[in-house]
Amino acid sequence: MNSTDSIFVAGHRGLVGSAIVRALQAAGHSNLLTATRQETDLCNQQAVERFFETRKPAYVFLAAARVGGIMANNTRPAEFLTENLQIQTNVIEAARRHGVKKLLFLGSSCIYPKLAPQPIEEQHLLTGPLEPTNQWYAIAKIAGLKMCQAYRRQYGFDAISLMPTNLYGPGDNFDLQASHVLPALIRKFHEAKLAGATEVVVWGTGSPKREFLHVDDLASACLFLMRSYDGEEPVNVGSGQEIGIGALAEMVRQVVGCAAPIRFDTSVPDGTPRKLLDSSKLHSLGWAPKIGLEQGLRETYGWYQGLLEQAGYLPRTA
Secondary structure (H helix, E strand, O other), rough: OOOOOOOEOOOOOHHHHHHHHHHHOOOOOOOOOOOOOOOOOOHHHHHHHHHHHOOOOEEEEEEOOOOOHHHHHHOOOOHHHHHHHHHHHHHHHHHHHOOOOEEEEEEEEHHHOOOOOOEEEEHHHOOOOOOOHHHHHHHHHHHHHHHHHHHHHHHOOOEEEEEEEEOOOOOOOOOHHHHHHHHHHHHHHHHHHHHHHOOEEOOOOOHHHHHEEEHHHHHHEEEEEEEEOOOOOEEEEEOOOOEEEEHHHHHHHHHEEEEEEEEEEOOOOOOOOEEOOOOHHHOOOOOOOOHHHHHHHHHHHHHHHHHHHHHHHOOOOO
16 A cells, blocks of 8 residues: 555544544555545445546545444434445445455444453354344444455455444544443533533443543554455454443543542443453554553543534633
8 A cells, every 4th residue: 555545535524534544644645535425425326336436546444334322223223234234335346346456344343242252352253142232233344344255255355354442532423312432421521510510420330341442543553454464354453451331431530520420320221241352363463552541531532622612612621
């Protein structure tokens, strides 16, 4: 992948896609191709075909997806299943038909069974039932991974798959009805701080454990693997560190500087009790994350404050 090669980052406005664009630009890649949904609807097969025919990308990072937390997955399962299937199928097929040299597909750690052995190895895929609260999204991502494998076997198409752990960082979604746990916590504590709230309600019991990876570390892994890996099997991408949701909430509370105590709403489902990826395969190839969780939280909170300030919603706080 040379600095002048044309590279399509599908989903460049999202959390992952925007981080990949930053990483590519920092590495000196100047010929980046992007398209908003208004310009090219990736759910539309004809639109995707036209994009590949006219723009002719040599490499593709497939980071576009319908994503969200437990609430969004539970209330819009059809969207999470069909839109992700459409995006994946359209982009992978068009990339193959138009001679793309290599495609990188972004999956998710939710593809693994709910009660998979910990830490979760790549070989644990399809060895047990999925977590019901996000099974629709997981099934779509499994299909995308298997599509990459099938295209490699039948057509010799160079497609690789990455399975990242829970991500966070600049560009995240802070909508309380659709976001993942970490940005939701940042927003809740920030608003509680401004309002002088007497408590902050956190969904679930606080007992589940999660692994988090800064999105800029994921982007670094994407570039590393695009350049150095061409295997059929997926590759886990994680930090190797896990933290309980209760401890995470307390860390966010301190980073934000909110004095309100935490109350756990146990009527809301916890989701998977534990989810830690075994990323030894990736680490053995020579890659490791660089951004610690507390450092990443402070950077993400600073970005969120700047976003609110720029939008004129709230004054910047110390």
